[in-house]
Amino acid sequence: MTYRLFSWELSYFSGKVRAYLRYKHRMGDLSTGFEDVLATPELVAGLLTPATGSGAVPQLRTSDGTWVQDSSDIIDFIEARHDKVPVIPSALEAPRQTLASYLVELLADEWMVVPGFWERWHYSLADVTPNHVRYNAMQWGSVFAAGAPGDERLAAGAAVFENLFGISEARTNPRGVYAGLVHLGCTPETEHAWWDSMENILALLDVHLGRHDFVLGGLPSLGDFGLMGPLYAHLYRDATSGFMLRTQHPVVAEWVERCNGMNVDARTYDQKLYSLGEDGELVGRPATSDGGRWLPDDQVPESLDALVGVFFEEMWPVLTSTLEKVSAFIASDAHTPGGQLPAKTFFADPPWTEHQTGDGALTHGFEIGGIEARRMVTPYHVWMLQRLARVLDEAITRERGRAAVAEWLTRFPRGPELLELNDRLADCRVRKQGARLFSVDG
Numbered sequence: 001m002t003y004r005l006f007s008w009e010l011s012y013f014s015g016k017v018r019a020y021l022r023y024k025h026r027m028g029d030l031s032t033g034f035e036d037v038l039a040t041p042e043l044v045a046g047l048l049t050p051a052t053g054s055g056a057v058p059q060l061r062t063s064d065g066t067w068v069q070d071s072s073d074i075i076d077f078i079e080a081r082h083d084k085v086p087v088i089p090s091a092l093e094a095p096r097q098t099l100a101s102y103l104v105e106l107l108a109d110e111w112m113v114v115p116g117f118w119e120r121w122h123y124s125l126a127d128v129t130p131n132h133v134r135y136n137a138m139q140w141g142s143v144f145a146a147g148a149p150g151d152e153r154l155a156a157g158a159a160v161f162e163n164l165f166g167i168s169e170a171r172t173n174p175r176g177v178y179a180g181l182v183h184l185g186c187t188p189e190t191e192h193a194w195w196d197s198m199e200n201i202l203a204l205l206d207v208h209l210g211r212h213d214f215v216l217g218g219l220p221s222l223g224d225f226g227l228m229g230p231l232y233a234h235l236y237r238d239a240t241s242g243f244m245l246r247t248q249h250p251v252v253a254e255w256v257e258r259c260n261g262m263n264v265d266a267r268t269y270d271q272k273l274y275s276l277g278e279d280g281e282l283v284g285r286p287a288t289s290d291g292g293r294w295l296p297d298d299q300v301p302e303s304l305d306a307l308v309g310v311f312f313e314e315m316w317p318v319l320t321s322t323l324e325k326v327s328a329f330i331a332s333d334a335h336t337p338g339g340q341l342p343a344k345t346f347f348a349d350p351p352w353t354e355h356q357t358g359d360g361a362l363t364h365g366f367e368i369g370g371i372e373a374r375r376m377v378t379p380y381h382v383w384m385l386q387r388l389a390r391v392l393d394e395a396i397t398r399e400r401g402r403a404a405v406a407e408w409l410t411r412f413p414r415g416p417e418l419l420e421l422n423d424r425l426a427d428c429r430v431r432k433q434g435a436r437l438f439s440v441d442g
């Protein structure tokens with residue numbers, strides 16, 4: 001089986017999946033490899049959208065013509081077919097590490113996405129210093145005018161910013177990505193609180209990755225690839241935050257390169273590390289943390305608990321409110337049982353704008369850094385929670401697993417509520433078909 005990944009270098013979720021596929025290939029678990037294809041506007045309109053109903057990237061196509069969309073679905077699809085080097089622990093054997101992996105992925109995908117997107121577009125505004133608008137225009141132009149000379153790509157990116165996103169009036173009449181940020185509750189009132197949340201996470205990662213090469217120890221796992229979403233194409237590559245990341249959080253910057261297999265460094269397995277023996281001979285020695293393995297005995301170190309703590313403190317209240325809001329919406333006259341629901345992460349598109357903006361039925365109050373604000377409700381979160389609920393069921397099948405998970409969850413504010421996930425999901429089951437979401441009728 002061969003694979004084609006349709007992606008953009010600048011894209012949050014493409015960075016997650018690309019790093020994952022590269023790792024599987026590097027470790028010999030994807031023998032035929034994969035072809036990374038630039039999803040140009042021509043391919044998006046003529047190939048991706050007709051096939052899946054969505055132009056979002058990344059999308060994966062197998063050699064038999066099957067399409068898989070959404071980064072988590074792509075990882076689950078490949079994991080089910082290539083299991084020599086799994087990136088997700090066994091929920092039965094390592095229930096806490098497994099849950100920690102999924103929770104970090106969810107935090108990275110759907111919470112850090114807000115400050116991740118904010119930095120890109122904030123430092124592109126004309127009156128903001130430092131400024132990376134030309135860098136940003138270049139990366140967008142490389143999608144929109146792929147193959148054209150550099151100056152034309154730069155101009156194409158600048159034209160997209162003006163024509164599609166209205167960048168020159170972003171503060172007074174937000175459109176495109178600027179409207180998306182407002183839909184996610186990132187406004188002039190909250191943007192600094194969102195960035196503080198990111199800074200706090202980076203400080204926690206400094207501690208964790210200072211001791212362990214990866215989230216679960218000496219090998220990457222789902223949580224690492226999730227974190228590559230915010231941390232690769234956005235915080236590492238974008239010029240302004242990239243400078244900040246490398247100068248202020250070099251440990252995290254080094255981890256980004258390690259996850260991508262980019263750097264020539266003994267810790268990436270590409271370069272050998274030797275000492276000199278008694279007779280001057282080269283004696284190999286390990287260069288990786290934790291013996292190059294996941295931590296034994298289902299250990300979740302305190303430094304990883306700290307990251308999971310951010311999930312429960314900041315994101316869990318939004319997720320539980322999401323479940324209530326989606327249940328109420330599904331039961332309301334605005335929705336036909338079994339009908340479609342909005343499925344996007346980043347902004348409220350027609351025909352959902354009326355429901356997902358202002359005080360619409362699919363909006364809710366939330367808090368970030370002690371500031372009360374409002375944002376759109378994202379039914380995709382319900383799908384992510386259903387996926388998590390299946391893993392949770394497996395993790396607590398055995399009494400030993402249940403006890404271990406229950407004890408671990410007491411470490412977090414409202415952590416034990418996770419055990420009620422299935423009850424909370426009862427009235428708002430969703431079904432995902434390609435990129436589309438539907439409520440489950442009956």
Ligand SMILES: N[C@@H](CCC(=O)N[C@@H](CS)C(=O)NCC(=O)O)C(=O)O
Nearest residue numbers: 011012013055056057070071072345
């Ligand atoms: N939940 C999806 C999100 C994919 C997504 O939002 N991709 C962005 C780029 S990072 C995109 O293509 N946006 C354009 C669009 O939605 O039309 C995933 O996990 O892959």
